[in-house]
Amino acid sequence: MSAAPKQVRLCLNLQATGRHDAAWKTLPPTADWLSGIDYYIEIARLAEQARFDAIFIADRLGVLDEPSHRRPWRGADPVVLLAALARETDHIGLVATNPALQGDPFTRARAIATLDHVSRGRAAWNIVTSQEEVTRRALGLGEQPDDDTRYRRAEEFVSAVDALWASLPEDAVVADAAADTYIDAARTRPVRLDGEFHRSEGVLPLPGGYRGQRPVLFHAGASRRSMEFGARWADALFTSQRVPELARTFTAEVKGLAAANGRRPEDLLVLPGLFVILGATEAEARQRRRELDQQLAVEPLLAALEAVLPTGFVEFTAGVVAELQDRGRFRREYAHETFRENLGLSPHPLAAGPTAGPSGGSAGADEQTTTGRRR
Structure with a gap:
């Protein structure tokens, strides 16, 4: 009996007007590109109808820069936007890009956990370990830290988020009215973070993931440090490789x-x-590529550009996705409820283990002390 064909994974990089820098000039203008919702709801529904694994929202935490003056960039916060899309979809994964160098672990843990509960287990965090100039300008930061500092900070940040996610196990919510106890403090796992870059202490006010599972983690990058970081933490790695x-x-x-x-x-x-x-x-595809490349240097641009969202995406789902399905390489229906399951990943319980050894918690709780190193 022959083995089943290996399944293809498809995630949509949801940009405002498609990947090509000139695509927006062929579309009717809409404020949705920057700050609306209806345009993105339409694309999210199309992606789910095509049974895509996930919608991925790339994001730069920063002010407008010169390239932003020449094409639309989605300006909405990715977690807030994906929370809205979660209510308009049922199965597709929702990948939010957020940094591990700016902000604080508690706020990040709470936001991603909230998205995971709102979507019933479909949230993912794409962990960013770089720091662009637009970010430094927006936040009033100094020069880009060296690689060693960046990755020490990112390790500490993600380790703390992971510990916070595990700090309120679902079984700690006992709702015992007779005992006047809603949360059993003895079952919590308080975090005590006293790190090089961050400090935090206590228990996250909600379980860290839907049904006790950790939200899916993504990472992108090709440097050796990025690969090592991703191999420790990520469930999935985005990469751009030009040849097989x-x-x-x-x-x-x-x-x-x-x-x-x-x-x-x-x-x-x-x-x-x-x-x-x-x-x-x-x-025909190669000819279209040549035409698109030529249009990058021509003003005004020709109106024949078709590799745009949502028109080009409809063509992709009707052609490429249908062909993959006919070959048995891509699903026709979602098989599971959660993103982790649909990706074929192993379960990852939130309370699989402390970030570091336990260190004498209060009220009988198993306290987690972390300094930022763990897988």
Whole structure:
């Protein structure tokens, strides 16, 4: 009996007007690109109808810069926008990009956990470990820290978020009216973070994930430090590899790093980014690519640009997705309720273990002390 075909994973990088810098000039203008919701609801529903694994919202925490003056950039906060999309969809994963270098672990833990509960287990956090100039300008920060400092800070941040997510187990919510007890403090796992960059103490005011499972973690990057970080923490890695050979080399390396961290290599997914240009034949697609590239340097742009959202996405779902389904390479229906399950990942209970060894909590609680190193 032959093995079932390996399944393709599809995530939509939801940008305001598609991937091509000139696409917006062929569309009717709308304020939704920057700050609305209806446009994004339409695309989210299309993606779910096509049975995509997830919507991924890339984000830069920062002020407008010069490129933002030439094309629309979605300005809405990704977690808030995805929370709204969660109420308009039922199955698709919702990946929010948020930094691990700015802000504080408590606020990040609470926001992502809230999204996971609102969506019934469909939230994911794409962890950013870089710091762009627009971010430094917006937040009044100094120069970009060196790589060692950035990754020490990110490790501490994510470790603290992970500990906070585990600090209120679902079984601690006892709702015992006779005992006048809603939360059993002895079952909580208070966090005591006294790190190089952050301090926090206490218990997150809600369970850290839907049905006791950790929200899915994403990361992107190609440097050695980024790969090592992703192999420790991420469930899935975004990567841009221009040829299959480089993609295979990258995949083998990060899965080897995952195994070195005591993980099952199959529990680290590698998702290469694709800039899709469609055509009825390969020759037609290549011709369209040439036309698009030429238009980047021509003003005014021609009105024939079709690789845009949502029009180009409809073409992709009707053509490419349907073909993958016919070949048995992509689902026709969602099989599970949560994003983690639909990605085929192993369960990841929130209370799988403390970030560091327990250190004498109060009221019988198992207190977690963390300084920022753990998988």
